[in-house]
Amino acid sequence: MSSFTHTPPSLDGNVFTADSLLQAYLKRHSHKLDCTSATQSPLQQPSIATTTKNFDYRQLENELRNLGHLAATTLPNxxxxxxxxxxxxxxxDAWQNRVDEIETHPAWKELLRHAAESGIVGDGYHYRSTQYSRYARLVQFAKLYLFDAQCAVVTCPMAMTDGAAKLMETQEGLVSRFREVYEGLISKNPKIAITAGQHMTETRGGSDVSGATETVALHENNDDYKLYGFKWFTSAIDAQVAFTLARIAPKGSTVDDVLNMTQEQKKKIPLSLFFMYIREPETNKLNGITVYRLKNKLGTKALPTAELKLHGASATLVSPVGRGIACISPMLTVTRTWNAVCAVSKMRRIIHLVRDYSTKREAFGKKLGVLPAHVQTLARMSVEYEGCFHLVMDCAKRIGFTEVPDSSSEELRQNQELVRILTPLAKMYTGKVAVPLISEGLECIGGQGYMEDSGIPAILRDAQVLPVWEGTTNVQALDVLRVLKKHPQAIMTLMNRVQRLATKGHSLHQTPTCPTLDDMLKSIRETLLKSLKELSQYMEQMKQSRSSDFVEAGARGFAFSLSRVYILALMLEHAFENTEYERDLHAAHSFVRMHTPLVNVEQVDESRRKVDQILAMGEFRSKL
Known part of the structure; x- marks a missing residue:
């Protein structure tokens, strides 16, 4: 009997040194180009150009090389x-005392240690006062991008930890009030570092926390309260602290009053934000918490996620009364960006594995890497991933620009507006792209990619949570509509930036004039300008429409269209400023061909909505 063996795909000991896109992106951001002319051909070197250093890339390169080795060797193991x-x-315990201990394997604790030491949270804060300054977030998220792909999703508690630290910074007096907690959240020292949870999702579930939250807070004294309620989905229950939402009971209420409040009574009370320790600092016993069970999930198996009952949990009010939802907005900006970066990290990992396997596996007498059908599939995966990479990193760096602004108040305003719109776009687009792309990658590897002990199925399972966590695709699309309604200037700022990039007239490098490249560049620019016009027309239709159903039905199409247009503009910008102009321009042009038309919003009138209702619900319509 002949043997059946395959040489497995390899990470070659370092995922950073193999990642040319990340290296090129960071190199071009390590310096700033100043040109005397904005009208030159993008295929010609500016006659006078100077650069100023934003940060020392060589120093960063050493850090990322070390992390790249860790991410290719220790973390997957x-x-x-x-x-x-x-x-x-x-x-x-053995004596029937309720203890509710959560036991995690030493490997999980080691992953937490590496996460702290690698700075995937701390660098976003500590690096603000170093040479990286306003690029601290870009450096932090570049590290997260390298770290996440195969780490048992230990990045989930780290995301909530980062979100908690950001929230504390934005609430006046909160850092000084809980200085030790804040320092623990951002520490790179595993002996000091702590993690945070977010106890938001309740029995009725979903992203509608304002409507679904039933936890009630009973006043004790000053800002001290006792919480009563049920938290249906709480990730990272092994964290030390948490933020949670609750409704403050009317003055003079008793515990019995709180426990007997109806759902309608609770709904009338706006939500407030509370800080709590998971365990009492003095006794290390759970703080008025009973753990009902751990969740059995499709993926993220190593991550402890639980159902909790709060029965008199001590908590501190940290928001103005009734302003809880508004106060968690900065935290959501951070955690949604983490979600997007992790999506791109997993895309990059599967592409790396497929590329390596394509040099080893043979079919029909040839290596996979030269078979036309395989090459086309992998090329399209690569272009999709590159577009997502640019979208996510642009969002990440602009968060940093809002935290360490330059001297221009106008630049700060524009970055704040861009972060407001880019956060839901990046989370939505990357989460939705990641799952089919990783599934395609598994298929490229074939039957061995389907085997659990290859480690590849875990990447796909863990990726499936990305379109769900921090708000589903439709929730993000509706958030984009809310931005359009409440902050229309945010979308106009994004579209104005696309306009500038579409008409940009110079690049960093010398590239010979080539008719084919000229034609591609012209096509990309025309596509961008045409798409901007189509987006503007649709936005005007939404503005004029009196039907909220019409607007909501087009939300997903509009948000994806806006994402694709901005991605193409960013890919064009990278081509201009990177040294691989021809290759990067081909990537941008391929993105156009894969997504023509970029703006694709189905306009759903009343008759179409009725048809959709029939098709969607079928025989279940009578139960609505």
Missing amino acids: LATIAEKYPPQHIAY
């Missing part, structure tokens, strides 16, 4: 072990 030995809920 630890992730495999942590997945094999998932967390356990120990409800009672």
Whole structure:
């Protein structure tokens, strides 16, 4: 009998040194180009150009090379072990005392240690006062991008930790009030570092926390309260602290009053934000918390996620009364950006594995890497990933620009507006793209990619949570509509930036004039300008429409169209400023061909909505 063996795909010991896109992106951001002319051909070197250094790329390169080695070797091995030995809920001790201990494997604890030491949270804060300054967030998220792909999703508690630190910074007096907690959240020292949870989702579930939250807070004294409620989905229950939402009971209420409040009574009370310790600092016992069970999920198996009952949990009011939703907005900006970066990280990992496997696996007498059908599939995957990379990193760096602004108040305003619109776009687009792209990558590897012990199925399972966590695709699309309604200037700022990039007239490097490249550039520019016009026309239709159903039905199409247009503009910008102009222009042009038309919003009138209702609900319509 002949043997059946395959040489497995390899990460070659370092995922940073193999990542030319990340290197090129960081190199071009490490310096700033000043040109005397904005009208030259993009295929010609500006006659006078000077550069100023934003940060020392060589120093950063050393950090990322070390992290790239860790991410290619230690992290996947630890992730495999942590997945094999998932967390356990120990409800009672040997003497029938309720203890609710959550036991995690040492591999999970090692992953948490590496996460802290690598600075995937801390660098976003500590690096603000270093040479990286306003690029601290870009550096932080570049590290996260390298770290996340195969780490048993230890990045979930780290995302919430970053979000908690950001929230504390934005609430006046909160950092000084809980200085030790804040320092622990951003620490790179594993002996000091702590993690945070977000206890938001309740029994009725979903992203509608304002309507679904039933937890009630009973006043004790000053800002101290006791919380009563049920948290249906709480990730990272092994964290040390958490932020949660609750409704403050009317003055003079008792515990019995709180427990007997109806759903309608609770709904009339606006939400406030609270800080709580998971365990009492003095006794290390759970703080008025009963763990009902750990969640059995499709993926993220090593991540302890639980259902909790709060029965008199001590908490501190940290928002103005009734302003809880508004106060968690900065936290959501951070956690949604983490979600997007992790999506791109997983896309990059599967592409790396497929590329390497394509040099080893043979079919029909040839290496996969030269078979036309395989090459076309992988090329399209690569272009899609590159577009997502640019969208996410642009969002990440602009968060940093809002935290460490330059001297221009106008530049700060524009970056704040861009972050407001880019956050839901990046989270929505990358989460939705990641799952089919990773599935395609698994298919490219074939039957071996379907085997659990290859480690590849875990990437796909873990990616499936990305379109769900921090708000589903439709929730993000509706958030884009809210931005359009409440902050229309944010979308106009984005579209104005696309306009500038579409008409940009210079590049960093010398590239010979080539008719084919000229034609591609002209086509890309025309596509961008045409798409801007179509977006403007649709926005005017939404503005004039009196039907909220018409607007909401087109939300997803509009948000994806806006994402694609901005991605193409960013890919064009990268081609101008990178040294691989021809290759990058081909990538941008391929993106156009893959997504023509860029603006694709189905206009759904009343008759079409009725048809959709029939098709969507079928025989279940009578139950609505």
